[in-house]
Amino acid sequence: MSTATPLRRSLITPTTLVLVALVVIAFYFLGVRFLFGLGAVANINSGYPWGIWVVVDVIIGTAFGCGGFAMALLVYIFNRGQYHPLMRPALLSGLFGYTLGGFAVIFDLGRYWHAYNLLLPWYIQPNSVMLEVALCVMAYVVVLWIEFAPAFLERLGLTGIKRVLDRWMFVFAALGVLLPTMHQSSLGSMLLVMGYKLSPLWFTLWLPALFVISALAMGYAVVMFEATVVSKTFSLPSEHALISKLSLVVGCITVGWLVLRWVDLFARDAVPLAFVGSVSVFLFWVENALFLFAALVFVTPAGRASPRASLLAAVALLAGGSLYRLDAYLVGYQPLSNWSYFPSVPELMVSIGVISLEILLYLVFIKTLPVLHGDAAHR
């Protein structure tokens, strides 16, 4: 861990300026939302009470934040210490994925000024899957900041505190694996109550397992994507040797996901529904094709050896996992009357702004804190 260093690069670049502009636009529309109501900005309606602010910013966003979860499982639980250099950047992306997911929940809540009711024991309703998700995500955001804290402590030279924290880090590492397992599976369980409104292509008792397994796969894909893009952008030594080893793990998880998905579809006799012409069926196939492509690249030695194919496969996995979530929550969902939903431009700009803020903070952090390994040329 001692070899991680801040990247000595300028904070102000064309990229960061564009990101700042996008964040400002998002905050403008959020201002409109708080003054005039959700309907003034978002196209959500009685048939589709949840739109992309829930599905993209929270449900997909936290899956993108699963890098820290996935790597902690590999490094600390399965004892694969060789992947340690990927740990901190993974935690960092998780930190922002989750922190901003939590932030997105606040502006999506219709009665956000009551949000603290989630913490009042006399109000909470333990049967609610939403409650489990909310408390678990809140706890995990705290855990992520603690897991990432050594980077701050190193930077500030607080070695005494860091030593104490290091001694207890195993507790947070364990929580950092347990909590995402719980709430990522619960994001699937949240749909179990939707039985009569959700297409059988997505509705299954295995939703919790499918959600947590795909979150894990997406977590690894984020780490691979990030390591490749960052080392290319900042001309750091390639991490491909490490990534290609990780690929086999991801490949096996992806194959496992596909097997579970399809065995379940066959077991429920839902497969014929995949041959009906409709938008949702088309997206069902796209979703599965993306997973299959990633699986094929990652399980073949040639695919793993090629940096380009690996990057493409990681992107396919992220796209497939995102589409799976979007389909399960919005596309495969059928409202009771003829409502339709497509996000408005302001609504999209808010989600784009949240993602921009995430990337922006990531760039600021890697340039000011010891996160990345191997910036020898610029030390």
Next chain:
Amino acid sequence: MNAVDRRDFLRGAGFATAAAALPTEASAGIARPPKEISPQAVGMLYDSTLCIGCKACVAACKAANNMPPDIPQHLTDWNEDTWDTPEDLSGRTLNVIKVYRNGTAEQKDHEINGFAFVKRHCLHCVDPSCVSVCPVSAMQKDEVTGIVTHDPDRCIGCRYCVYGCPFGVPQFDFNNPLGKIAKCQFCSHLQKKGQIPACCDVCPTGASLFGPVKEIEQEIERRLTAAPGTPHEFPRGKIGKNRPPNAATIPHYVKGIYGEHEAGGTQVRYLAGIPFPKLGLPTLGRQSPASLSEGMQHTLYHWLIAPVVAFLGFAFLARRNMAQHADDEAPKS
């Protein structure tokens, strides 16, 4: 008054297959036992064949619950907030009358070339999804009367109840920065004073009839067993009270009582002269969705045993492995 869109019931037909495909058998081990209806549960019978579409119930509901007028966007040109014209349930409308129309729409309660009315509001499920999904107990089901109420002072506005309700009942007011969930609470504030729900109180024909669910069930039985055309005294207001009844004849009912079994059963029941899906009432199976999701959560989180055991295991492994990593790295630094 909104036409029940044709696509609605086409979709309703789609649901029939979806509902049939629900993994009820496979879920038998996961789902928790279904909830039982309270012996003192109160309910309502809405008889579509008695409804004349006067919408007195819609107006009375607005007055009793202090709800504002609801004017759809496309009617605002000629209606400046004076005439309440809701087309569907919304953040401003707890109860609405809708109409089914087909062909020439000449005959009442005929599927072909006919029309029929339907009243939509909360059905007060025996095992409500909204109560099950609400993270902050804003939705409550009274243990005695079975009325499902909503407390806006607890509600965080997450809208999971809107998303989850199999009947599409709870609504959020999206056009208000301080918006609330709106849903029929069976005029529980009036019932506390010994009165009956406003819609049943005002209904001139007895199409909306209030009463204990047991008595409602007996009245349904009387109507369904009598031969069409025989005279019948249809009670008005509250069943068993001494209001003058509506003397008419038994109509041709379609088979079935909507609400008897749907999604675990409801305390509001429907009788109709045309098939229920045509009236926009969703085709649902007998299983309550909440029994499945709660069953899954209770299996995974039973006494928190699984999470605690997993935590201890992870903590043990992490501690051992971290110590080992520190040793590995020690010579380097």
